[in-house]
Structure formats: C-alpha cells, structure tokens
Amino acid sequence: MTQQCGEIIRLCRAERSYFSGDARVKALDDVDLTITAGSTLAIMGASGSGKSTLLNVIGCLDRLTSGRYLLNGVDVSTLDDNDISTLRLNSFGFIFQSFHLIPQLNVLENIELPLYYAGVPGGAARERAKDLAATMGLEQRWFHRPSQLSGGQQQRVAIARALANDPDILLADEPTGNLDSATGWQILAVLYDLAAGGKTLIMVTHDQQIAAQMEHHLYMRDGAVLRAQVAQERQ
Amino acid sequence: MNTKNLDSGLSRFMQLIFVRDVVLGINNLLLHGMRSFLTILGLVFGVASVIAMLAVGNGAGQEALEQIRKLGSDVVILNSSKPLVAEKQSQRKRFFSVYGLTYLDAQRIHETIPALKVVVPVKLRSEQVYDRPTSVGVRVVGTTGNWFNVVRSTLVSGRTLTPFDEYDRRAVAVITENLTRKLFPLQSVLGNFVRLKGSCYKVVGVVRISGDAESKVESVDSAKDVYIPLSVMRERYGDIVLQRGTGSSVREKVELSQLLIKMNSESVVAASGAALHSLISRFHHKDDVSIRIPLQLLHQAQKTQRRFNIVLGSIAAISLLVGGIGIMNIMLASVTERTREIGIRRAIGARRWQIVTQFLIETVVLSCCGGLLGLLLGLALPWLITHFTGLTTLVTTYSLVLSLVISVSVGVIFGLYPAIRASRLDPITALRYE
Numbered sequence: 001m002t003q004q005c006g007e008i009i010r011l012c013r014a015e016r017s018y019f020s021g022d023a024r025v026k027a028l029d030d031v032d033l034t035i036t037a038g039s040t041l042a043i044m045g046a047s048g049s050g051k052s053t054l055l056n057v058i059g060c061l062d063r064l065t066s067g068r069y070l071l072n073g074v075d076v077s078t079l080d081d082n083d084i085s086t087l088r089l090n091s092f093g094f095i096f097q098s099f100h101l102i103p104q105l106n107v108l109e110n111i112e113l114p115l116y117y118a119g120v121p122g123g124a125a126r127e128r129a130k131d132l133a134a135t136m137g138l139e140q141r142w143f144h145r146p147s148q149l150s151g152g153q154q155q156r157v158a159i160a161r162a163l164a165n166d167p168d169i170l171l172a173d174e175p176t177g178n179l180d181s182a183t184g185w186q187i188l189a190v191l192y193d194l195a196a197g198g199k200t201l202i203m204v205t206h207d208q209q210i211a212a213q214m215e216h217h218l219y220m221r222d223g224a225v226l227r228a229q230v231a232q233e234r235q
Numbered sequence: 236m237n238t239k240n241l242d243s244g245l246s247r248f249m250q251l252i253f254v255r256d257v258v259l260g261i262n263n264l265l266l267h268g269m270r271s272f273l274t275i276l277g278l279v280f281g282v283a284s285v286i287a288m289l290a291v292g293n294g295a296g297q298e299a300l301e302q303i304r305k306l307g308s309d310v311v312i313l314n315s316s317k318p319l320v321a322e323k324q325s326q327r328k329r330f331f332s333v334y335g336l337t338y339l340d341a342q343r344i345h346e347t348i349p350a351l352k353v354v355v356p357v358k359l360r361s362e363q364v365y366d367r368p369t370s371v372g373v374r375v376v377g378t379t380g381n382w383f384n385v386v387r388s389t390l391v392s393g394r395t396l397t398p399f400d401e402y403d404r405r406a407v408a409v410i411t412e413n414l415t416r417k418l419f420p421l422q423s424v425l426g427n428f429v430r431l432k433g434s435c436y437k438v439v440g441v442v443r444i445s446g447d448a449e450s451k452v453e454s455v456d457s458a459k460d461v462y463i464p465l466s467v468m469r470e471r472y473g474d475i476v477l478q479r480g481t482g483s484s485v486r487e488k489v490e491l492s493q494l495l496i497k498m499n500s501e502s503v504v505a506a507s508g509a510a511l512h513s514l515i516s517r518f519h520h521k522d523d524v525s526i527r528i529p530l531q532l533l534h535q536a537q538k539t540q541r542r543f544n545i546v547l548g549s550i551a552a553i554s555l556l557v558g559g560i561g562i563m564n565i566m567l568a569s570v571t572e573r574t575r576e577i578g579i580r581r582a583i584g585a586r587r588w589q590i591v592t593q594f595l596i597e598t599v600v601l602s603c604c605g606g607l608l609g610l611l612l613g614l615a616l617p618w619l620i621t622h623f624t625g626l627t628t629l630v631t632t633y634s635l636v637l638s639l640v641i642s643v644s645v646g647v648i649f650g651l652y653p654a655i656r657a658s659r660l661d662p663i664t665a666l667r668y669e
Contacts, residue, residue: 056663059582061582061662061663061666062663081586081587082586082587085581085584085585085586085587086584086586087584088581088582088583088584089583089584089585090584092584094582094583096666100575100578100579100582100666101579102576102579102580103576104262104263104266113580113583114583114584116255117580117583117584117585117586117589118584122254122255161583162583165584
C-alpha cells in the first residue's frame with residue numbers, strides 16, 4: 001500500500017494467440033496498458049473481444065505469447081510456475097461470474113483455502129475466515145455448503161476468499177453476471193467499498209452503468225484496445 | 236512468515252497441510268462411499284492374499300522345520316541300505332547278501348571322528364506281538380541308553396535303558412506310550428512282560444515320543460517302538476534276516492541298521508558329515524550306507540520354503556498390481572471429474588506440489604483403508620483355513636508389516652501419475668471445464 005500512486009501493472013505490446021483448428025486466433029493483439037496502484041478499471045467490449053483473456057493475463061492465469069508484462073516492475077515471463085502461483089495467492093484476488101466455490105467445502109473452508117495454501121496455521125486461518133465471513137455478512141452461514149446458499153451469498157463467499165490473503169489487486173470477471181440486479185448492486189457496493197479502501201479493482205463488465213462507477217474504462221474489440229479513457233477522477 | 240520462525244513454521248506448516256489434506260481426502264472419499272469401497276476391493280483382496288499365502292507357506296514350512304529340528308540339528312544319521320546296483324557274480328553265489336553298517340564301523344567312527352559326542356548303534360526289526368486278541372505290529376529297536384539322549388522323547392514312567400542292561404544282557408524293554416494302550420490297555424505297564432519272538436521282556440519304562448504320527452519328514456523314532464538293549468537283541472535275533480514270502484525270499488546279513496551320531500555342536504556337522512562319508516566309503520565298496528544330515532535337510536527345507544514364498548509372493552504381487560491399477564483408474568476418473576475444482580485451486584494460488592500432495596494423500600488414504608481391510612481379511616483367512624482344513628498356518632508380524640508397507644506404496648506409486656496429471660492441468664482450461 002506504500003506505492004499508492006505508483007504503477008502496479010504494465011503491459012507492453014502484449015499479445016496472446018492460440019490455435020483454433022488451423023486458424024491462429026489473436027485473443028490479445030498489441031495491448032499497451034498501465035494501471036496505477038489503487039485505481040479502478042472497467043474492461044468492456046463485446047463477447048469474444050478478449051477482455052477475459054486480458055483479465056486472465058493480468059491475473060497470471062494466462063501467459064503472453066509475446067510482449068512484456070511487468071507486475072510491480074517484475075517481468076512475469078521470467079517467473080516459474082511456483083512463483084506465479086505465489087503471485088496469484090498473495091497479490092491477486094479473483095472473483096468469477098460463476099463464483100467458482102468448491103462444492104464439497106463449507107463457507108469457512110472455502111474462505112480458508114488461500115490461507116491454507118499460504119501456510120497460515122489452522123487456528124489463525126479459522127479466525128481470519130470468521131472475520132472475513134462477518135464483514136461479508138455471512139455470520140449465520142459458516143457451515144453451509146455453496147449449494148445451500150443464494151447466488152449473492154455465494155459471491156460474498158467468493159469475495160471473502162479473494163480477500164483472504166489481503167491482495168493488492170482484485171480481479172472481477174463479470175461478478176454480477178449471474179445475479180439479479182438488486183443483489184448485483186449489493187455485490188458491487190462491496191467491491192466499490194474495497195476499491196475505496198485502497199485495493200486496485202479491475203472488472204470485466206458489459207454494463208455501462210456498472211462501469212460508470214470506475215475511474216478508468218477500456219473498450220476492446222477483436223483483442224485490441226479500441227479506446228481507453230478516464231471516466232471520473234477519484235475523490 | 237519471518238525468516239526467524241521459518242524453521243518451526245515449516246514443520247508446523249507441513250503438519251497442518253498433512254492433517255487437513257487427510258481430513259479433506261477422507262471427506263472426498265466418503266462423498267463417493269460405494270465407489271471408494273469398490274475401488275479398494277482389489278487391494279483388499281491383494282493384501283489379504285499376501286497375508287494368507289504367507290501364512291499358509293510359513294505354516295507348512297514351520298511344520299517341516301519343526302520335524303527336522305526334532306531330529307536334532309547336531310545329529311548325523313547313518314542308515315544301512317540295500318545297494319541298488321546288481322551284485323557281482325562272486326557275491327551272488329553267497330547265501331546271504333551282506334551289506335550295511337557293522338559293529339566295526341561304529342567302533343571306527345567312535346575312534347576317528349573328533350568332534351563327536353555319542354555314537355548310538357541301532358538294530359531294527361519289525362515284529363508282531365501275537366499273544367493279544369489282535370496282533371500288534373511293533374518295531375524292535377536294539378540300542379543303548381544313549382538313544383534317549385539323542386532322540387528327544389519324554390519319559391512318562393519308569394526308566395530308560397542303562398549301561399547295566401547292556402552289560403548284563405537283561406531282557407528289559409522300554410515301550411512307547413502309544414504301545415501301552417494297545418498292549419496293556421487294562422493292566423499296569425511297568426513290571427509287565429511283552430513277548431517278542433518267544434522271549435519275554437520286562438517293561439521298565441514308558442516314553443512319549445514327540446511329534447505326530449503323520450509327520451511328513453521321516454523321523455528316527457516311531458510310535459510303535461519297543462526299545463531293548465542292543466546286546467540282548469544281538470544275542471536273540473542275530474545279524475541274519477531270513478524271510479520267506481511268496482515268490483521271494485530275503486536272505487541278508489545286516490549287523491547294524493542305523494548309527495545315530497551326535498556332534499559337539501552344529502558348526503562341525505557339515506565337516507563331520509564329509510569325514511564320515513570318506514570313512515565309510517573307504518571300508519564300504521558297495522553303496523550300502525546312506526548319510527542323512529538333518530541340518531542339511533533343514534537348509535534344504537529353508538531353501539524350498541524361500542522358493543515357495545517367492546512363488547506365492549509373486550502371485551500376491553500380481554493381485555496387488557491389479558488392485559493398484561484399479562485405484563489409479565479411479566483416481567484418473569476422479570481427476571477428470573474434479574478438473575474444475577483443480578482449476579479453482581490453482582486460480583486462487585495453489586502450487587503444483589500442493590495439488591500433487593492433495594491427490595496423493597487421497598490415494599494413500601484410499602490404499603491404507605484397503606490395506607487395513609485386507610489385513611483384517613488376511614487375519615481371518617488363515618484362521619478359517621486352519622479351522623476347516625486343519626492345515627497349520629502362521630501369520631507373522633513381518634507379513635503384516637509388509638502388506639501395510641505394500642499398500643501404502645501402491646497408493647503412492649499408482650497415485651503419483653493421476654496426481655501429477657492433475658497438477659499439470661492448465662488453470663484456465665480447468666476452470667472452464669464443465
């Protein structure tokens with residue numbers, strides 16, 4: 001949190017291509033992007049425009065075919081799988097459209113998972129999971145399985161899990177896509193709060209209204225950045 | 236985590252991962268209880284068959300070893316045996332075929348072999364006792380008191396033979412407990428007389444021979460033995476056997492049927508065996524003496540048992556292999572089924588080795604359950620075998636430990652591939668997997 005205004009993510013001539021049959025498809029084509037710590041970014045575009053790929057690349061789930069990706073000044077392509085896993089564990093919090101909770105684990109266990117991979121001892125992990133569940137308003141749901149929860153509750157669990165290791169960057173891939181609008185706005189409120197608290201928030205969305213709350217907008221088409229703009233200055 | 240408490244932290248960390256993974260693994264397996272059970276069935280039978288087969292093998296071996304050990308591992312037995320090769324023309328002309336051990340042999344052995352404790356000369360003759368309601372077949376053993384030192388038997392009542400019986404040529408007999416029941420069912424044994432070939436022998440002692448009658452290995456003593464002093468036997472029976480049967484007749488002269496030689500210690504048995512062999516072959520030009528060394532039989536039996544164990548072990552190993560492949564198959568299916576879960580775990584920061592550990596522990600938990608169930612079954616099987624067939628079985632701790640070690644290794648070996656495969660999944664593809 002020390003480099004509040006420093007650049008945290010930088011993509012230079014980023015390209016990601018894959019083969020679909022014989023055709024070479026460029027999911028990302030020559031993307032340049034700089035994100036400063038603590039800012040919020042909405043990535044928008046039609047489906048298939050490469051916004052999810054961009055988010056995955058930023059979140060170190062995917063690797064660039066060419067170009068450079070600097071995270072806090074470190075070239076991610078030089079890191080091995082172990083280091084990248086550690087990055088995902090400590091620096092990023094993922095929030096997915098379809099929640100991606102592990103069905104056989106209960107709420108607390110799902111939230112504990114990143115703590116457990118980070119090696120936090122059982123008791124401390126449980127305390128932290130309980131705290132997180134409380135901040136997300138899930139006190140009554142500790143031992144429920146994901147299937148016993150509503151969509152909004154599931155997404156809250158997912159956010160709690162994303163926050164477990166206190167990452168600097170939150171990556172949300174259409175977090176409200178599977179929720180009704182009222183619940184969706186509640187979830188978004190939670191995310192905006194977190195951003196206001198100093199987290200870098202990067203969100204993929206279709207919805208102009210949602211994007212309107214974000215500082216920066218990035219419109220994409222066919223893997224390339226169509227337009228980038230600063231929508232509003234943060235107060 | 237600070238570098239300061241990294242060391243203690245690391246061990247705690249490993250412990251933590253282990254406990255949680257085990258609990259998680261058990262939960263996952265319980266989620267598919269029936270499937271897990273069917274999966275381990277192969278291993279259960281594999282482990283059970285390892286234990287049961289080793290138990291049967293050990294039991295059989297143990298029985299053989301027991302019998303050989305009964306003869307004494309420090310004993311060498313010389314037997315007179317009728318030479319198989321056709322006798323030369325000159326010898327055939329003689330009225331008797333002369334072969335076997337002589338009194339002189341006993342003397343020579345006694346004087347030449349250094350590490351020897353006692354030499355027991357034995358004369359054997361089969362006989363019937365007729366003065367009973369039913370005739371009783373006995374084996375007359377002419378020997379000295381040393382017999383009872385060499386052949387392990389327990390004295391039930393009375394006394395064994397003494398040197399005075401030998402010197403004074405007393406017509407006394409020691410009989411086996413088994414024979415007393417046939418010969419003197421209602422009378423007191425000691426002081427009673429047993430009539431053999433027209434002579435009466437006063438029974439002075441009763442011995443119980445060890446081992447059962449159906450022993451597979453030929454033992455020196457038998458349940459129908461009547462022991463009398465050698466000098467008496469020599470006097471009353473002579474050395475010549477004449478038997479006329481239909482179509483054949485036996486005319487032979489055998490001085491001693493057997494010599495039991497007890498050595499000072501086990502270590503000299505092999506060397507003494509060789510010395511005895513050269514001594515005998517010097518004075519016996521025919522192949523009419525066989526040397527039996529129980530110690531060598533013991534080694535032989537141990538070798539046979541090892542071979543037996545290897546064969547049984549291989550069969551069991553194959554069944555374990557099949558069980559292991561079954562587990563691997565299910566784990567591969569499970570990895571495919573849980574692709575999304577693996578993707579989620581990887582996305583939130585699980586390292587590859589953590590995924591490997593998770594799946595490996597699950598397989599090991601599975602195979603341990605299989606191992607334990609197999610162990611129980613493996614303990615029950617030999618018991619049932621003994622109960623229904625009467626075969627001796629012996630479950631050794633070694634076989635139990637072995638089977639548990641094997642089942643854990645099966646889990647590790649056959650779990651490794653599915654676990655590694657799980658960890659190699661691409662997180663994005665895994666996440667999108669439906």
